[in-house]
Amino acid sequence: MALSYHARVTPSTALQQYTGDLLSSTREWTNLHDDELKRRAARAAMEKDVTELVSLTTAYLAHGGSSGVLTSPRTVEAYQLGTRQFVEYTAENAVSMLKPGRHMAQGYVNWMLAQGRKPAGVQLKVAAAGCLYRALRWAGATEADPFRDVRVPKDRTPGIIKRPPYSEDEMADVLDVADIHAKFLLFVTAHAGLRISEALALEWQDIDEDGGHIHVRSGKGRKARMVAMSTSLSRAARAYRVTHGPGGEEYDTGYRTTPPEKVFRYGTVMTARYHLQKAFRAAGVEFRGFHPGRKYAGTRLLQQVKDFGRVAAHLGHESVDTTRKGYARLAADDLKDDLAEW
Structure with missing residues (x-):
C-alpha cells in the first residue's frame, strides 16, 4: 500500500463522543446524603428519567467499577447507551424498575434477540442494564437484581x-x-x-x-x-x-x-x-x-x-x-x- 501526500486538509464538523469528567460525575451523587441519594435514585427509577439514570449509572461505574475513574470513554459511552435503551424499554413496556417481575430480564434479552440483535451485542446491553441495577442498589433505591441469572445464547461463529x-x-x-x-x-x-x-x-x-x-x-x-x-x-x-x-x-x-x-x-x-x-x-x-x-x-x-x-x-x-x-x-x-x- 502506498501513500500519496497531496490531499488538502478541509474543516469539518462531527458528532462528539463522551468526554466528560468522570470524577465530577461521581461527586454529583456521592456528595449527597444517603437519604437524598436514595430518594433521588428511587424517583428517577419510578419516573424512568433517562438523564438521571444514565448519570447515576455513570457515577457508579466510575465509583464502583473495576477501573473506577480510569474507565475508558468508549466503555462509558457503551454503558450510557445501554442504560438509555433499557430505560426506554421499561417505559414502553410498563415495567416497574424498582420491583421488576422475575421474568422481566430474560424477557428483555429475548426481545432483543427477536429484534435481530447478535448475542454479543445483547450481552453488552445486559451488562449495562446490570450496572444500572448495581447503581440502584448502591443508592439504596432497591434490592432487585433481575439480571443475576439471565441467559444469553453464545454465538459460535468466530469473530473473524x-x-x-x-x-x-x-x-x-x-x-x-x-x-x-x-x-x-x-x-x-x-x-x-x-x-x-x-x-x-x-x-x-x-x-x-x-x-x-x-x-x-x-x-x-x-x-x-x-x-x-x-x-x-x-x-x-x-x-x-x-x-x-x-x-x-x-x-x-x-x-x-x-x-x-x-x-x-x-x-x-x-x-x-x-x-x-x-x-x-x-x-x-x-x-x-x-x-x-x-x-x-x-x-x-x-x-x-x-x-x-x-x-x-x-x-x-x-x-x-x-x-x-x-x-x-x-x-x-x-x-x-x-x-x-x-
Whole structure:
C-alpha cells in the first residue's frame, strides 16, 4: 500500500463522543446524603428519567467499577447507551424498575434477540442494564437484581468470520481516495494493528520512525507496549511528520481541534469514523469499522510468521485465544504444501 501526500486538509464538523469528567460525575451523587441519594435514585427509577439514570449509572461505574475513574470513554459511552435503551424499554413496556417481575430480564434479552440483535451485542446491553441495577442498589433505591441469572445464547461463529478483515484490494482502493490524515490512520491501524483509541491517543514523541516502533502508552487495560512498524509505515510516518508534525507546513492550521502534541487532528472516535466513512464511500468500499483494519494486520502477519503468540503480542492481546478466534486466520489451503508428500 502506498501513500500519496497531496490531499488538502478541509474543516469539518462531527458528532462528539463522551468526554466528560468522570470524577465530577461521581461527586454529583456521592456528595449527597444517603437519604437524598436514595430518594433521588428511587424517583428517577419510578419516573424512568433517562438523564438521571444514565448519570447515576455513570457515577457508579466510575465509583464502583473495576477501573473506577480510569474507565475508558468508549466503555462509558457503551454503558450510557445501554442504560438509555433499557430505560426506554421499561417505559414502553410498563415495567416497574424498582420491583421488576422475575421474568422481566430474560424477557428483555429475548426481545432483543427477536429484534435481530447478535448475542454479543445483547450481552453488552445486559451488562449495562446490570450496572444500572448495581447503581440502584448502591443508592439504596432497591434490592432487585433481575439480571443475576439471565441467559444469553453464545454465538459460535468466530469473530473473524462475522466481521472479516479488509482485503488488500479494499485497502488499496480506499488509500487511493483518502485524505492525508485518513491514509495515515489506516496505516497505523492496518500495519501497526493499533486500536482506534490507541491511535488517537498517539503523541509525536510516541512515534520513532528511525527505530521502527510505536510506543502505545495506555492500551486496553491501561497496558503499555512497543509495536514494530512496517517499512512502509515508517516511510509514511516520516512524510506525515514533515507536513503535519511540529514545524511542518500544516502543523498549526486553524483546522486542528486536538492539542499540538497529538499526532491526529481527530479528537474523538466519532470524528475519525466520520472521515473514514467518507473515504470508504468515495472508494465504493463498505466501511465495517476500525477493527477489520486490526484484523488485516493480524491475518497478514499470521500468514507470514505462523505464530499466534507473536501476532497476539503485536495486537496487544493478553490471550492468544482472542487472536485466534477474532483477529487472525490462516488461509484454507495453508497446509497444502506440508501435506503434498503424505
